[in-house]
Amino acid sequence: MKSYGEFCALARGLDVVGDRWTMLVVRELLIGPSRYSDLHRSLPGIATNLLVQRLRSLEEAGVVVSTEEAAPVSSRVYSLTEWGRGLQAPLVELARWASPLMSAGAGADHSRGRWLVFSVMALFPKPDALPAKKRFPTVTARIDADGESVLVTSDVSGVNATVTCSGAPADVTVTGTSEQVFATLSGSTARRSQAVVSGPEIKVGLLRQLTALALTA
Template sequence: MTGMRSYGDPCGVACGLDIIGERWALLIVRDLLLGPKRFGDLHAGLPGISPNVLTQRLRELTEHGVVERRDLPPPARVRLYGLTDWGRALEPVLLHLGRWGSQAPAVPDGRLGVDSILLSAKAAFDPARVAVSDRVYELRIDADTYCVEITGGSLHISRGTAPSAPDATLATDLDTLRAICDHRLTLAAAVDSGSLRLDGPEHARQGLADLLLAPFDHAPSS
């Protein structure tokens, strides 16, 4: 951990910032909350970070026990980066920070990544608004698949297919999803144009749409 700066303060806040306070560190954790990623996928999801800085942050987070590396055996020969149990414990902190930051008076221009969109849905989840206690959805966004499970009033989102037949599925591309979240396109128009497909019984389709778009369910600013 040579070269890493420290506040030299035993307070838990300062100790936490010693580990995740460097630029990009917390965003790397954010992009690993839904499951492990390859280096190239992490780099693609973090516009503005250089490969060298990403390598350095991953090394630091690994040394601190927040991130772990896993090499898949042949023929895959792929190195994955994922969160340790201790790293995953940062999820409520990040969700709360996201809710707090969404109220910022000025929001920078830029495009939301798929991880940010799905974590926004998780941060906005309100079990009181859910009509059923258990439900499983599957999202297919470009080449990636995500499983969304509501169990006992809790919401869990992860990369991968649903463990059982989903109640509803949604398939689209990230640009279409962004356009819907930004209110540049309605869900109905996306379905009519064929750029988004929503399958399942009507009540389950509606539940999935409400869940996904809840954080963006406001009138666009003028």
Template sequence: MGAEESEIAIKRSYGQYCGLARALDVVGNRWSLLIVRELLIGPARYGKLQAGLPGISTNLLAERLRELEQSGVVRRQLDTDSNGIAYSLTPWGMELRDAVAALVNWSTPLMVAGPRGDSFQPHWLVVALESLMDGKRTAEPATIGFEVDGMTLTVRVDETGPHVALEVDGQPETVLRAEPMVVLGLASGMLTAEQAIAAGDLRGESHYLAAIFGP
């Protein structure tokens, strides 16, 4: 039996009456929180989930989804575009957003070294940017786009905070094309707006970038 097969076959529990231990019993298995990351962006069909989780086998993904569904974190719903099945987070599962955001923010020193050969998909930036930019507010709404590896993400910040989405129907007037390290560095505060502009390619008005990421 291979390591991955063993991982599927054995359901582990810490056996501790502790909130952290019981939470890890549910979402502490390998891949579980990354499945949550994908579903924080929105409901997804099985194939889309697997494409967003490079390295996971179809058997292990099915097992993790089953575990999360049985625990009440994930539910199935009708995908109106295809009349097939999509997976989404339950309201309780959505409460993991803050825990995921805390881990993303905690990871900042680990991300400084760059990808180092690790895989990367631009849509992962949706959760990362919302996490790193949590707390940012602007009196006047400001919208910019980040183009990374051919995909554009729209970031809108207003008095309620940041809102990040994959752009489908066009691009904002101001778009910064840059490497993921630059975008993450800007969002985390490790790079200034001027440094990010110098490291990327800005199309549009720089004052929108400064309004969001300025001091």
């Protein structure tokens, strides 16, 4: 990317991450370390040569590091450096700011179940930002959406999400399209847009308590 040539922290930050696709590459690596093939599959529409360029630029800038993993992976794996992980907070805030744009639905856009990991980061505040006398309930939910699974873990320390395997144990399961799951997690009360939630009634009730604490609820 051509530099803006401005002695300004924002401009210099955009010199590093302002190119098209760059922040989405960072999003994927915030979800977890990935091989090139995983990144290409998770970023529909990006040209192979462009992904190579973005990864090279991020490595040169010190945002990303790559390592050769031994068997059974036997591949180069990309991950964020400590400095690169510092992008999580501003990207989560950007996603929160853009949450109203999700109300239009997915339409013809691509969707991936794994992207719900980042949605969870954006939907739920830190425990110290909750209203007085409120706390996150203790519950785990496995999300099955668009052929991928995500495990959401909630307790008094906060809400976290990770990509998991199909069939991973959890208190409740949430099944549907990414659009339906996002609506459910965001506290939407429109039944027709809801994912299917299964599990013991008391655990489903805890999940409802959790979604009621979403910033979009």
